[in-house]
Each structure stands twice: as structure tokens, then as C-alpha cells.
Amino acid sequence: MPLAVTVNFPAALQPAAGGASLVVREAVASVGQLIEALERLAPGLGKELDDPLYNVAVNDEMILHAVDRHPIADGDRVEIVPTMAGG
Amino acid sequence: MAVRDRVARLLDEMPREAQFPSQGATLFVDLERRETRQAFTPLAVVRTVLGGRGANMYYLHRLLDETLTPLDPGIPLIFGSGLLTGLVPSAARGNCTSWSPESGVLLDSNAGDYFPSFLRMNGFDHLVLYGQAAAWTLLMIRDGVVSFEDATPYAGLDNLDMREAVARDVGGTWARNLAMVNITRAGENQVLTSGIMAGPKAIYARGGPGAKMGSLRLKAIVTLAPTRELPTAQPYKVYNRTIAQKLLATSVVKNALSKTGTPFLYKPSRLLGAMGTKNNQETTWSDGLDAEHFDAHRPGMAGCFRCPVNCRPLNDLHSATPDKYDQGDGPEYVTLGKFGPNLGIDSVASVIRLNNICNDLGLDTASTGSAIGWAFELFQRGIITAEHTGGITLTWGDAETIERLLFQMARREGFGSVLAASTRAVEQGHYPAVALKYRIAVKGLGQSDPHDARILKAFALGLAVATRGMDHLRNRATLEINARINDNPVFKSELYGGAVSAEPNSYVGKERAVRACENIYAVGDSVGMCRFTTKLFNSPSLPGLPEFREQLANVTGLAFTDEALEQCGLNVMGVERMINHRLGVRRKDDTLPDRWFDEPNPSGPFRGERIDRDEFDAMLSRFYAISRLASDGAPEDAWRKELVGALGRDR
Ligand code: SF4
Numbered sequence: 001m002p003l004a005v006t007v008n009f010p011a012a013l014q015p016a017a018g019g020a021s022l023v024v025r026e027a028v029a030s031v032g033q034l035i036e037a038l039e040r041l042a043p044g045l046g047k048e049l050d051d052p053l054y055n056v057a058v059n060d061e062m063i064l065h066a067v068d069r070h071p072i073a074d075g076d077r078v079e080i081v082p083t084m085a086g087g
Numbered sequence: 088m089a090v091r092d093r094v095a096r097l098l099d100e101m102p103r104e105a106q107f108p109s110q111g112a113t114l115f116v117d118l119e120r121r122e123t124r125q126a127f128t129p130l131a132v133v134r135t136v137l138g139g140r141g142a143n144m145y146y147l148h149r150l151l152d153e154t155l156t157p158l159d160p161g162i163p164l165i166f167g168s169g170l171l172t173g174l175v176p177s178a179a180r181g182n183c184t185s186w187s188p189e190s191g192v193l194l195d196s197n198a199g200d201y202f203p204s205f206l207r208m209n210g211f212d213h214l215v216l217y218g219q220a221a222a223w224t225l226l227m228i229r230d231g232v233v234s235f236e237d238a239t240p241y242a243g244l245d246n247l248d249m250r251e252a253v254a255r256d257v258g259g260t261w262a263r264n265l266a267m268v269n270i271t272r273a274g275e276n277q278v279l280t281s282g283i284m285a286g287p288k289a290i291y292a293r294g295g296p297g298a299k300m301g302s303l304r305l306k307a308i309v310t311l312a313p314t315r316e317l318p319t320a321q322p323y324k325v326y327n328r329t330i331a332q333k334l335l336a337t338s339v340v341k342n343a344l345s346k347t348g349t350p351f352l353y354k355p356s357r358l359l360g361a362m363g364t365k366n367n368q369e370t371t372w373s374d375g376l377d378a379e380h381f382d383a384h385r386p387g388m389a390g391c392f393r394c395p396v397n398c399r400p401l402n403d404l405h406s407a408t409p410d411k412y413d414q415g416d417g418p419e420y421v422t423l424g425k426f427g428p429n430l431g432i433d434s435v436a437s438v439i440r441l442n443n444i445c446n447d448l449g450l451d452t453a454s455t456g457s458a459i460g461w462a463f464e465l466f467q468r469g470i471i472t473a474e475h476t477g478g479i480t481l482t483w484g485d486a487e488t489i490e491r492l493l494f495q496m497a498r499r500e501g502f503g504s505v506l507a508a509s510t511r512a513v514e515q516g517h518y519p520a521v522a523l524k525y526r527i528a529v530k531g532l533g534q535s536d537p538h539d540a541r542i543l544k545a546f547a548l549g550l551a552v553a554t555r556g557m558d559h560l561r562n563r564a565t566l567e568i569n570a571r572i573n574d575n576p577v578f579k580s581e582l583y584g585g586a587v588s589a590e591p592n593s594y595v596g597k598e599r600a601v602r603a604c605e606n607i608y609a610v611g612d613s614v615g616m617c618r619f620t621t622k623l624f625n626s627p628s629l630p631g632l633p634e635f636r637e638q639l640a641n642v643t644g645l646a647f648t649d650e651a652l653e654q655c656g657l658n659v660m661g662v663e664r665m666i667n668h669r670l671g672v673r674r675k676d677d678t679l680p681d682r683w684f685d686e687p688n689p690s691g692p693f694r695g696e697r698i699d700r701d702e703f704d705a706m707l708s709r710f711y712a713i714s715r716l717a718s719d720g721a722p723e724d725a726w727r728k729e730l731v732g733a734l735g736r737d738r
Contacts, residue, residue: 087349087420
């Protein structure tokens, strides 16, 4: 069964992503692999994501460390969240 | 010894000439006698604690009489601008310092907008105010000339009307040649959560500075003078361009702060399960308050003097029947959190309206939101009833009642008078002692921001040890929340000067992160740099010690190494702890609300997380060891002697 993972982007990343969201339809097992797949879909996006400002939330839960190894499953909703904690 | 004698003795030791290019004088203002004197901060003091917040501590250390009470006119209120304030992009800031009537410990609050810069344009780096004026007074500083003016016509005015009246009467233009700090009715009535307004929204907020200024019967300080160049040791504008480019190239500035301002912080806290909700009984809240829902209400952005970031969102509610609270400035994330989830409100329009009202009433949204949230939980639990509230039912999310309570607070009417006692409501006999169990405060100060820190142990340690009480702006290791930094141990070690665990909920090495942040933020405050644009607060690539060192050399001619600056940051904390020690603060006060030790976090990916008392205590001991603190929480003896050698004895 093909994987379908939807990734939503904040406004600042939408030019690089080509829209508010992308659907990854290839077999990826982790966030690290997902980001590689995103780079294939939208070249340059991977570099933009390599920025400490951006965290990844999977199914509305934000990951704070070991992010590249975090497992991804079919149907997961992934969101890129600009993150800081001091305002 | 009376404050006048202390001032006289201090003046005897202070130079009468500027010690380096760009240095402004310190103006001592006796409001009771309507007398002023001036001198300059000694060089040894600047070398030890720099200017701004650091030098303010020198003045408080020398002038504080801890046998008095905070609102006694013999306790000075001190304003100070940083050494680079007004000259360097984003260095628009100054501090206001005293003994807090709200917390009972150090009062030290930072604000930007235009006053700290314009004060320097008038030749002053610090103001030391004491004595009670015979009647409401406006201190006018016109082209550097000081006069005492009758403020009786302004008594009773809140911020919007006050700004309109003063601009009309004085004749200047805000942000061009006119700046003001002022109190509102809340300050006049000595409401403990009242701040000193420094603009339409900018506020010296924390610790009740409005009440302190009200106790001196000082309604406002107004500066009127054209902006001018200060004499500097060397040209500095070329390097300013480097700093501005660095600011604007930083992702967090470019992609977030300049676009939406700080409300974008709401979503990550919510998704983490770290959003203090209903007085921290819960930890996540509606997506209806995510920053994008404010877009339609944000007609533009504003900023502080010569800051290219312009991070302050303006607002417009576009109401069908608008009143004076339909438009305004803000909200910041703190206000969004404190008047959104903290009070059970999920309407953008309600948060904006309450924000605009607080700006007009001169209320610190952090302490005010904390006081209201605490009361609501007490009511929910039946610890207080309608008998206490004058018949008002306190229901989470009831924005109309909260609006009514804000006006009651400012006027000290009905239950508003209880809320005006802030964290002191038990001490003043309004609530039973059991209420303290539900008070989210440290060292008598309600939490500044809405972030529930049961998960991130570095955040928790920072809130526990902050010298002014429970406040994230003193030392928050914000980058602990950024996964890319956590996953790069080499880079993370470089940032904090040693290994810090990648796991947010680990206690390992977190003392290093807090120590590093506390140092650089104290330096930032003392040179006048905004916290938002100081390295380690929100980004590892913002200006830090090397940039401060370079511009200090250009502007003042004073040579510092990065290590010397770091030591200055530590020294500022050391003097603050010496002051707190005199006010009775000890190690037991470097702690957290019981709820965070006793109740597990109820939601999010870290559900079940809490603070372990033993682990916390061990982390605190490690923090003391790397901070040169003795077991009583004050600087260890040898260091204390060094500080006293540079700053002089406290009495
Ligand atoms: S970053 Fe924002 S708050 Fe800070 S000085 Fe600039 S405009 Fe003011």
C-alpha cells in the first residue's frame, strides 16, 4: 500500500514548498526520510527546513529531539511549526 | 541613614565629568524638595556591571534601606538606559529598578519604545527618583533642562487620554522628539500589578513599578528634544550596518517576528502540551488562537527607536460599533497566553480587546492575568465564593466579567481591590492560606509567560532562579525547544559552554544553559539591546558578545574581552542576589509552584511529566556551583568582596 503523508507548511515556507501543503506518496519510515522526499518534490525545500526555527509536529504533537529518527506512518499529518519560546 | 544622606554620600564618590564618550549623567531627583543633582557613573562600576540594568543595580545597592517598605518614598525608583541605547539597531531599551511592592524582592523591568533612547538624547543615562512630591508632579526634561510641573490636571487619566493631553500641552510629536513614561489610575491607586507605560503598549511591567511611581506622586516623566548624535570614541555606523544585516538575515526575525510578532509562539506551546491553561490546571488549548487567526486584525507592525525589526503587531477589531478599545497595539504572546488559555478564553476578538484595555489602564498583563486566573481557580474550587467577589460569579472564559474586573482593579473598587493585591492577597487577608497552593508564582511574582515548564527542565530552573521572580525574560534557554539544536550536540555544547542533554525533559547539564543565558541577557540589558534580538534568545545567530564588544569599543572607547563581558553579566546577577539577600531571599526561594512538583502534565507528547523534587534540588546545586553562589543563594564570600570593592558598601 503506498504511503500518503500530508505535510503542512507555515506561510514563510510556502514559496519554497509551492503551496500550503505537499503530499508525500513514497515509502518513508522517519521524519529524516520524509524531509529527503520533500526535497525531491520541491528542490531547495530541504535546505530551508535545515533551520533551527522549524520544528516538526506529527499528528499535532511536537517533536523536540531525535527528530530525524521519529517514525512516520501512513496517513500521518505532519506540520512544520516555526518555534521559539521567548516572547 | 535617610535616603538624602545616602545620595549625598554616593554623590561624593561620583565623578562630575563623563568618563568616556557618549556617557550621560545620572540625575538624582528629590521630588519632595524639588531639587536635582547630577554626576556620572564611575568607571569602575561600568567595568564591573556596564550600564543600564547593571548600573541601576549599583544605585539600588548603594541607596536601598531594607528597614523601610517598598512604597516608602525613601526607596528610590531608578531608570537606566544601556550603554548602546539609542545608537545601535535594536538597542532601544532601558530598565526601571526598585524594591518591588508586589513581590517584596527586586523590582527590575525593561521597556523599549522611545523613552530610553530619548532620555540619552537629553544627556541622561540614569534617573534616580525619591521623596514624595507634595502634589501630582510631571518631571519635564526639555533639551536636557529639568523642571517640575504640576500634574494635577492629568491626575485620573489613563494611558490613551494621558498621551493625547501631554502631546497637546507640550507640543511635541511622539517618536520624533517627544517621549514619556507615565502611570495611569492604577498606578495612582497603587495597584500592585500596575506598570509604568512607556508608549501606547510598551510598559515597564513587572513587580508593580506603577504603584512605586504612584507612591512618589510622580505622574509622568516627559522628554522633549530633537534627536541628536552622541559623541562617540570612533565611527560606529558602519558596524551598525553589519548588526542590522545580521538581525534581518536571521530566520526568526525574517520569517516570524517581523511578520506576525510574538503571537506565533502560541502554536508550538499548544502542540507541546505546555500551554498554561486555566491557571495551569490544563496544558493545551484551542487552535482558534493560533497566530494566523490574528492576521485579519493586524493592519501593520510598529517598532522601537531605530529598530529595523518592527516586531510589534498593531490591531484593529473592525467592530460594527467601535469604541476606544477597537484599535491598539499588540497583543504579544504573553498577553495572548495570559488572557487566552490562562482564563479559558478562545476568542481572538476578546483577547485583543482585553489587551487594549490593559494597555490603557496601565496593567501588567502577566501579573494581572495571573491574579485573575488564580482567583478563578479559587472560585472553581469553592475556596472563595460570591461573598468574596461582591456577588460576581467567576466563570472561565467569561470575557465580559474579566473586562469589568480590569476596571475594578484599576479603580480599586469591589473585588478589584482584592485582585489589585496580586500575589499578596493571602498575606493581606483576602484569601485563606490554602489559596497559596494554587498560586503560580515564585518569589512573590506571578509567572511572566504562559509556558507550563513541567516538561522543559531548563525553563523550570530559569523560572526558579530568576532574580525578579517567576519570569522567563531573565534567563530562558529558549533554544531547548528547537529540535535541530537539540539534535546537534557539538553545536549545543558550543552555545552553552559545555554539554547540555538533548532531551528537553532531562535535568542533565541544564544549569549550563541557564547560566549562559542569564549572563548574556544581563549584558544585553546593560547595553540596551532588546531581548528578542540577543543571541540565545530565539536564535543562535543573533548579535551576541562579539558584536556588543565591538560596538562598546566604537561608541565608548572602552575595551572589553568577551570573557570580561560575560563576567559583567554574572556580576549583574551577583549584585541582584546581594540585594535580594538583604530583602530576605534565600535558597528555599529558588523554587517552583507546588503544582509543577505534585501534579503530572495532563496532555501532549510529554503527558505525565512533572518536576522531581530531588532532581530539581541537585540541578539547583549544580547551578549554584557554576554561578559562584553560596548555600544561602548569595555570591560566595570572595566574589561578594570583589563586588563590594568595585561598587562600594551597601550602607
Ligand atoms: S525587536 Fe521589537 S521590541 Fe525589540 S527593540 Fe525591535 S521593535 Fe522593539
